[in-house]
Structure formats: structure tokens, C-alpha cells
Amino acid sequence: xxxxxxxxxxxxxxxxxxxxxxxxxxxxxxxxxxxxxxxxxxxxxxxxxxxxxxxxxxxxxxxxxxxxxxxxxxxxxxxxxxxxxxxxxxxxxxxxxxxxxxxxxxxxxxxxxxxxxxxxxxxxxxxxxxxxxxxxxxxxxxxxxxxxxxxxxxxxxxxxxxxxxxxxxxxxxxxxxxxxxxxxxxxxxxxxxxxxxxxxxxxxxxxxxxxxxxxxxxxxxxxxxxxxxxxxxxxxxxxxxxxxxxxxxxxxxxxxxxxxxxxxxxxxxxxxxxxxxxxxxxxxxxxxxxxxxxxxxxxxxxxxxx
Numbered sequence: 001x002x003x004x005x006x007x008x009x010x011x012x013x014x015x016x017x018x019x020x021x022x023x024x025x026x027x028x029x030x031x032x033x034x035x036x037x038x039x040x041x042x043x044x045x046x047x048x049x050x051x052x053x054x055x056x057x058x059x060x061x062x063x064x065x066x067x068x069x070x071x072x073x074x075x076x077x078x079x080x081x082x083x084x085x086x087x088x089x090x091x092x093x094x095x096x097x098x099x100x101x102x103x104x105x106x107x108x109x110x111x112x113x114x115x116x117x118x119x120x121x122x123x124x125x126x127x128x129x130x131x132x133x134x135x136x137x138x139x140x141x142x143x144x145x146x147x148x149x150x151x152x153x154x155x156x157x158x159x160x161x162x163x164x165x166x167x168x169x170x171x172x173x174x175x176x177x178x179x180x181x182x183x184x185x186x187x188x189x190x191x192x193x194x195x196x197x198x199x200x201x202x203x204x205x206x207x208x209x210x211x212x213x214x215x216x217x218x219x220x221x222x223x224x225x226x227x228x229x230x231x232x233x234x235x236x237x238x239x240x241x242x243x244x245x246x247x248x249x250x251x252x253x254x255x256x257x258x259x260x261x262x263x264x265x266x267x268x269x270x271x272x273x274x275x276x277x278x279x280x281x282x283x284x285x286x287x288x289x290x291x292x293x294x295x296x297x298x299x300x301x302x303x304x305x306x
Contacts, residue, residue: 001145002058003089004028005122006200008050009081013069015049026086027121034193034203042195042203043251043276050197051081052208052223055127056120057145059091077211077223089146098130098143102216104159106188106201110151114139119151124200125188126212129158162218178217179243179260185213186259186272192281194274199223206256209274209281210245213259214300221300225255232300240269240297246286247296251276255295 008023008030010016016024019041022033030053034042052074054060060072063080070088073080103125110120110129114136123129129142132150140158141150186209195203199212207225214221222228229247240246240260246269250256258273261283268286275282 001089001091002054002056002060002083002087003145004087005056005120005127006030006124006202007054007058007083007087008197009052009054009072009074009079009083011049011051011081013066013082015082024084024087026084028087030122030200031202034195034198037195039194039279042193043279044196046196051079052077052197053199054083055199056123057128060088062088076220078227079223091145092143092147098132100161101129101131101142101158102161103127103129103153103157104216105154105157108153108157110142110144110153111139112149112151114152116152120144122200122202123153124202125185126199126215128161129153131158178219179241181217182213182243182259183261183272185216186261186281187283189213189281190272190283192274194276194279194281196276204274204281205276206253206258206274209272210257210259219300225253225257228257229255229296229298232298235297235299237291237294237297241299243300245296245298245300246271246294247298248273248290249293249295 004027006028022029054074060074063071063073068085069082070085071082103123107124109118110123112119131140132143133141135155138155139152140155142153144151192201193203196205198204199208207228211221211223222231242260242262244260246258247255248258258271261270261272263269270283270285272283
């Protein structure tokens with residue numbers, strides 16, 4: 001299991017440079033690492049070096065071990081990469097005990113006791129945590145990866161996992177409501193830096209934004225554009241609703257996903273996306289001149305279909 005808030009999966013152990021050491025430690029200082037990278041490195045310099053990231057508690061399969069590194073497969077993202085061995089831990093025997101919750105705050109920290117010292121900093125939106133006991137003065141105990149004592153998180157930073165998500169079935173909620181919820185969550189991540197391979201509130205790429213937003217809604221989506229563009233059903237541009245996906249030619253990517261926010265007075269939608277050109281998550285209105293850049297429109301599997 002991933003034992004740090006955010007672990008970066010590298011293409012090979014030699015991929016990180018001296019400027020990446022903050023991302024390799026325990027804890028992983030992802031916010032500080034991203035802050036020290038230039039916009040060009042975040043958008044282009046990590047291509048071919050970083051494959052994706054995994055959040056705290058994600059189960060991975062070890063493929064092989066090297067000197068201080070492990071190659072792991074991440075089944076939920078259908079990819080693999082190398083992580084420092086120190087960022088991994090073996091699951092505890094009772095690792096299914098408790099009630100699944102998702103971090104709903106943009107970011108939080110796990111402490112060793114209510115209001116105590118930080119045990120794991122930088123725990124980001126969409127991280128699954130198991131609440132393993134009763135709360136105490138606004139704090140709840142959560143299981144930590146491996147054979148460790150529970151940590152404590154502010155109860156306000158968590159929300160119950162949507163019903164049915166753990167069984168792989170979408171929760172029963174109206175499509176329109178799900179779409180508006182997706183927009184609200186995406187708006188929560190506006191101005192987050194663009195980061196190739198990123199899926200956290202410290203840096204995120206375009207499909208990563210879709211992945212984390214819909215994960216919060218209990219809907220698992222493919223992590224990468226190649227499969228994401230085939231997910232759900234194809235729809236006409238004139239029929240798009242809030243929460244639908246538009247795929248655009250942008251920044252050299254012919255299939256960059258954007259979340260539809262709403263239609264403007266000109267009846268062209270606003271979209272939210274993580275842009276390598278702007279270097280962050282932005283919201284903007286489509287222009288008539290950009291309509292020819294739309295390569296696909298998709299509606300993700302609805303929670304109403306449960």
C-alpha cells in the first residue's frame with residue numbers, strides 16, 4: 001500500500017533528478033516539490049519521466065524490487081511505475097475494518113491524536129480513509145496503512161463514500177444533480193497548478209482532474225485520455241449538460257478533457273480543465289472559433305443508472 005499522502009510513479013528509477021528529491025521522501029513533500037518546478041517543467045519536463053501518482057492507502061502490486069526502488073502496478077489506474085520502497089508498506093491483517101470515507105477538503109493532515117502532531121501531511125481530496133472508531137470533539141480516528149495506530153482527522157474534512165461505490169455500482173442520484181456536483185468539485189480545484197501525471201490538490205493534469213472529481217462522486221473513470229474518451233456515451237455538442245466532458249485540441253493534445261460547467265448567454269458552454277498552456281486549472285467560455293477544436297463529447301455513466 002502507498003504509505004505517503006501522494007506517491008509519484010516514475011517511468012524508471014533514474015527518471016527523478018536532484019530537483020525531484022522532495023517528491024521521493026517520507027513524508028512526500030508534493031506541495032513544496034511542485035512549487036519549485038517551473039511551469040514549463042510541470043507541463044513538458046515531466047513527460048516520459050512521470051506516469052501518474054497514487055494516493056495514500058492505494059493498493060499496488062509489486063512487480064520487481066531494485067536498489068531502494070520498487071516497480072509497482074496500480075490496478076485502479078491500469079498503469080505501472082517505480083516508487084521508492086520507503087513509500088510502501090504491507091497491509092495490516094485487519095485492513096478492511098471501519099467505514100470508508102473520502103477526503104472532501106482540498107487537503108488535510110492526519111495527526112497522531114486530536115489536535116496533535118502531524119503524522120501524515122498533505123492528504124489530498126479524494127483520498128480514501130477508513131474511520132475505525134467514534135469521534136472525539138470534532139476529530140475521528142482513521143486507519144493508517146500498515147500495522148500502525150490510527151491517526152486523527154477533522155471530521156469536517158471527510159464525507160462518507162457514496163453508497164454503492166465500494167461495490168462498483170454507481171449510487172442512485174439524478175444525472176443532473178451528479179453533473180452539478182461535479183462542477184462544484186471542479187470549481188474547488190480552480191487555480192491548482194497543472195502537473196503532468198498529477199492527481200492531487202497540489203498539481204493535477206487534465207484527465208487527473210476528471211478522475212479525482214468523479215472519484216469524489218463514487219464514479220471511477222479511466223485515468224488516461226485514451227480510455228477516457230471512450231467512456232460513457234457519445235453525445236452531440238448541442239446536448240451537453242453540466243458535468244459532461246468535452247475533448248478539445250489544446251496544448252498539443254488532440255483529446256484534452258474538460259468538464260462542462262454551464263452554458264453562457266451565447267449558448268456556448270463554460271468548461272473547467274487543467275491547462276498546460278495556462279499552467280493551472282481554469283474555467284473559461286468556449287468561443288465560436290474554438291468549436292472546430294472539439295474532438296468528442298461524452299456523458300459519463302450516470303449515478304441515475306443504478
